[in-house]
Amino acid sequence: MGAYDLQASLSEVQFLAPATIYRALEQLIADRLVHKIASLNAFIACRHRNQHGRSAFAICDSCGDVQEISNPGIESVVETCSRQSGFAVSDATIELHGSCVKCSAHLLAAE
Template structure:
């Protein structure tokens, strides 16, 4: 990894996420329009919920929030279909270690998912470093291994949490 590449700025835990949500929704609308895909109201709402913070959100959390909003239980298959659509179209990522979802910072660009996840505040940040992809691909090729998908999840403690400790 190049030493002159600075890491993404960690979000302030108290910043308003509305700008993040609005940008993610605008990007989703643009990508769906360009691809001839339907961003249904439920898909849009699920994307909005995923982007409500920089903390990964589980499917059951999404179900609970939708149920609370509507006053009646949300149907799990509907939420899972919405999540599948958002995943398939690169609008969100799934963090396997947390069994949760996080918004994609770069849905316009084909890339693999690499994340720093704070074990204290649960904030997850996507790393925009193609060098990680290249290192994995090169090592895999040397071993005769065909990489189909890579998700790197690094757990630790973010700077703001370290400052509070």
């Protein structure tokens, strides 16, 4: 959901300026309750609140579904790449684009 979508949803209850929405989203991101999906300019609720490692996001280019993938190996890969390259990683978001299971099945059925 984008910030303006969120503003439209909340406007039924109370008007909130876009800056207020963005500040709230920034705080939710800092608290690890929300993730920003940069390629979609959207935000999703964290589905793995008890795990504080990095996540990857599988984004279906057909239906727009976003799945959060939490795996300890993701953190390990980022750390290894950082160490090998000498690059100090301050933040990393891994976005995987493709087709979800449902859309892949529809594509195969259509062939």
